Amino acid sequence: MKITKDLYQGSLALLTDFYQLTMAYAYWKSGKAEQEAVFNLFFRKHPFQSGFTIAAGLEYVVDFCNNFYFKDDDLSYLGQMKNADGSPVFESTFLAYLKSLNFTCDIDAVEEGTVVFPHTPLISVKGPLIQCQLLETALLNIINFQTLIATKSARVVLAAKGDSVLEFGLRRAQGIDGALAASRASYIGGCAATSNVMAGKLFGIPVSGTHAHSWIMSFDSELEAFKAYADAFPEKCVFLVDTYDTVAGIKNAIEVGKILREKGKEMLGVRIDSGDLAYFSNIAREMLDEAGFQDAQVVASNDLDEHIITSLKIQEASVSVWGVGTKLVTAYDQPALGAVYKLAAIKNQNGVWEPKVKVSQQSIKTNIPGKHQVSRFLKNGRAVADMIFLKEYMEGKTSTTIIDPIDPTKRKRINFEDFEEINLLKPIFRKGTQVYDCLKIDAIKQNAQDNLMYFDKTHKRLTNPHVYPVGLEESLYQLRTALVFKMKNYDK
Amino acid sequence: MKITKDLYQGSLALLTDFYQLTMAYAYWKSGKAEQEAVFNLFFRKHPFQSGFTIAAGLEYVVDFCNNFYFKDDDLSYLGQMKNADGSPVFESTFLAYLKSLNFTCDIDAVEEGTVVFPHTPLISVKGPLIQCQLLETALLNIINFQTLIATKSARVVLAAKGDSVLEFGLRRAQGIDGALAASRASYIGGCAATSNVMAGKLFGIPVSGTHAHSWIMSFDSELEAFKAYADAFPEKCVFLVDTYDTVAGIKNAIEVGKILREKGKEMLGVRIDSGDLAYFSNIAREMLDEAGFQDAQVVASNDLDEHIITSLKIQEASVSVWGVGTKLVTAYDQPALGAVYKLAAIKNQNGVWEPKVKVSQQSIKTNIPGKHQVSRFLKNGRAVADMIFLKEYMEGKTSTTIIDPIDPTKRKRINFEDFEEINLLKPIFRKGTQVYDCLKIDAIKQNAQDNLMYFDKTHKRLTNPHVYPVGLEESLYQLRTALVFKMKNYDK
CATH class of the missing domain: 3.20.140.10 (nicotinate phosphoribosyltransferase)
Structure with missing residues (x-):
């Protein structure tokens, strides 16, 4: 570099x-x-x-x-x-x-x-x-x-106690290099990957991401949107389930997960980006387990930092991957x-x-x-x-x-x-x-x-x-x- | 640009x-x-x-x-x-x-x-x-x-009530463009100039700055340092007076101001970067006025934002130019x-x-x-x-x-x-x-x-x-x- x-x-x-x-x-x-x-x-x-x-x-x-x-x-x-x-x-x-x-x-x-x-x-x-x-x-x-x-990244990763932490901060970072250098430093501190493609290219760090609410909204229904995504990326399905109604979204994800399984592919998980993460992550975990998707991960995002992750851990939230953005890349509290x-x-x-x-x-x-x-x-x-x-x-x-x-x-x-x-x-x-x-x-x-x-x-x-x-x-x-x-x- | x-x-x-x-x-x-x-x-x-x-x-x-x-x-x-x-x-x-x-x-x-x-x-x-x-x-x-x-800049400039505000944030900004874009936006919000030379060149905005503590420390005495600076920049003398002892520093600035005046030049002012700005700015103002330097400005810096400037104004601090850095370019409180x-x-x-x-x-x-x-x-x-x-x-x-x-x-x-x-x-x-x-x-x-x-x-x-x-x-x-x-x- x-x-x-x-x-x-x-x-x-x-x-x-x-x-x-x-x-x-x-x-x-x-x-x-x-x-x-x-x-x-x-x-x-x-x-x-x-x-x-x-x-x-x-x-x-x-x-x-x-x-x-x-x-x-x-x-x-x-x-x-x-x-x-x-x-x-x-x-x-x-x-x-x-x-x-x-x-x-x-x-x-x-x-x-x-x-x-x-x-x-x-x-x-x-x-x-x-x-x-x-x-x-x-x-x-x-x-x-x-x-x-x-340092911020290392603290967030310590709070996650072995779960993966993904850095998602580009859109709220302080300028172009404010984002790029933050992605690099977040990876050094222990994050598993960044959403920032240019940081991936420049620094050789893993990039990750699936889809946004706009993907869902561009279709007539959420189910149709999940199906179309699964057709394009059968290997990489983490469905964002909170565009309209989180519980209905988890049901739709499970339905498409079953279709994927018939084709020999496995849904990787679901992502929740709003609402009460302790409450909905546990509902998601139960619904996924009951439907036979014990390996599917629950990804959480929405203004997370080391203190909120610690609180969610204490509340026994069923989150296994943490998407951390604004509060990491801007070091929000300092x-x-x-x-x-x-x-x-x-x-x-x-x-x-x-x-x-x-x-x-x-x-x-x-x-x-x-x-x-x-x-x-x-x-x-x-x-x-x-x-x-x-x-x-x-x-x-x-x-x-x-x-x-x-x-x-x-x-x-x-x-x-x-x-x-x-x-x-x-x-x-x-x-x-x-x-x-x-x-x-x-x-x-x-x-x-x-x-x-x-x-x-x-x-x-x-x-x-x-x-x-x-x-x-x-x-x-x-x-x-x-x-x-x-x-x-x-x-x- | x-x-x-x-x-x-x-x-x-x-x-x-x-x-x-x-x-x-x-x-x-x-x-x-x-x-x-x-x-x-x-x-x-x-x-x-x-x-x-x-x-x-x-x-x-x-x-x-x-x-x-x-x-x-x-x-x-x-x-x-x-x-x-x-x-x-x-x-x-x-x-x-x-x-x-x-x-x-x-x-x-x-x-x-x-x-x-x-x-x-x-x-x-x-x-x-x-x-x-x-x-x-x-x-x-x-x-x-x-x-x-x-927005932050406009707020700081409103607090300064007509005084000049200079943006000094490069060293604490969030990365390279975190500094450059901040200098541009600070100028839009009403700052008079930036310390960031590259921002000056790229965006065509005024740059400003005089000297740091290291200039003073590189000489055997503060007086010698002020004299050498006045020799190099007779037009641009704002002396930083708090390297060792602020009151002694103001005395030395006045002494060199008098030498400049004999050569037909005017000292622009003094800068205070530590200690109690309300207290020392008023001492500086009194000493400068008494010595016949009514037009010399008192520049203050050190972790300023709109709230501290407002407080200093309420205390009738004698500051006429505000150097604002970290808290402006990182939008520290949010x-x-x-x-x-x-x-x-x-x-x-x-x-x-x-x-x-x-x-x-x-x-x-x-x-x-x-x-x-x-x-x-x-x-x-x-x-x-x-x-x-x-x-x-x-x-x-x-x-x-x-x-x-x-x-x-x-x-x-x-x-x-x-x-x-x-x-x-x-x-x-x-x-x-x-x-x-x-x-x-x-x-x-x-x-x-x-x-x-x-x-x-x-x-x-x-x-x-x-x-x-x-x-x-x-x-x-x-x-x-x-x-x-x-x-x-x-x-x-």
């Missing part, structure tokens, strides 16, 4: 906030364009009050970076921008510089499908300040949305993940790396300085804690303490020899060259499932989950505290 | 639910593919508990229809789909039929920027059943999202509009048009049959009611009664000679040929402003708005009731 080639017309370099270009110009004017910097992309809170988040979107990012260049018409567009006094906003020599710009950054990232937590970098970019800045907005757009939806991309270190004029913090009025907005690695510690196949650290501070250490970045009284002692240790950040680009083979979509989906297995079920509870410990390695914690005190001019 | 040409790689025909293709195949198998039908696209409830909705997305729809064809690789993709028994899902003669398919529909639609209400068609499609069906999902995807965001696309009439084998209704368990899901027109009645430049009707029932009538589609006890008598009457649905395509010149983006924005002026301010109130009357013309109401009774086998 190459979104820039298969879907879009080449480079998406202009998919950025204008202030990235004004800063780029000002960096260039100040002679700072090539100064080396490190930026980390991370979020501060799980979405949906979840206990976990599933990283997604890296393949889009890789493709974006591999095709990062300014097209001639991009530069013409920038060239015609004028200040209030009629002078051009950007000097032509700057536009020539942009034209010659090659992507040369190092990028580390967690693999797609990895379970991640607040404060840990999903992506770390090291390179010339101007490039780091020009990548920011697109990386955030891609990672924020796909990570949000992969439609944005607030990941940010913050300057964490810069190389000064003497070639020395300086860690950087932003000290906000709001403590949670204070970032973690430096170029991080993240370790996940496992014991007997179970994750016990994640540690954010700076490699240069770890030499010779056999144990350390990790400290919660928000509440420093929450700490955990780690003896390294007690645990299996996994480094989450992998090299993706080195000096602008891709050094990582993106996982295939089914491997990403598997990675998400495998990753979730590391975590106790209390972390995966859909409401009020048990908080998984993630901390700053103590020397990184001390560095951050010292920098904050320095910025605030406190005596220590 | 041609999204299919300037952004995407040609036809988006596969941007559809798989069931549209299985139904298309089954229509074709049943000999019904070319049977004429009418489908209406409408929504059932305003988003955000709003009293109005702004229609948007038609230009995308026009472009989608003008480029509606199946590419060879689309057909190869469909051709390789297999049933469980290994047989192909679609016969090759059907794929050849799809290849030869030309768009030949009639389409009527309300113009972009029009104020619209529940139950009235935003788009009406008349044409061969198979084409009507294959357009459904993309039309819903486009219209649902852009209408949602144009991230999907539930517009649907329903079969409303079909031409039977004798060439007679039959109106159609779907009778659901949920009364609100019962559609309005037939090929509609919608009239808006104005008196002294003020809209008093909208009427949904069938042209064929209106001949010779000089007055009628309109009846609420949900509550039939709500009625309004209309004498046509008392009002100016505007038909909202315009011809867009006839037999597949475009007969409408899409409005330019600035004309759409103006149309939205002009349309809003027709409505009393109580309909535009952001909470608990006064409900504007929209009704079915009485003969259409009677037709619908008779059809529902017939479908439910009630004696009349």
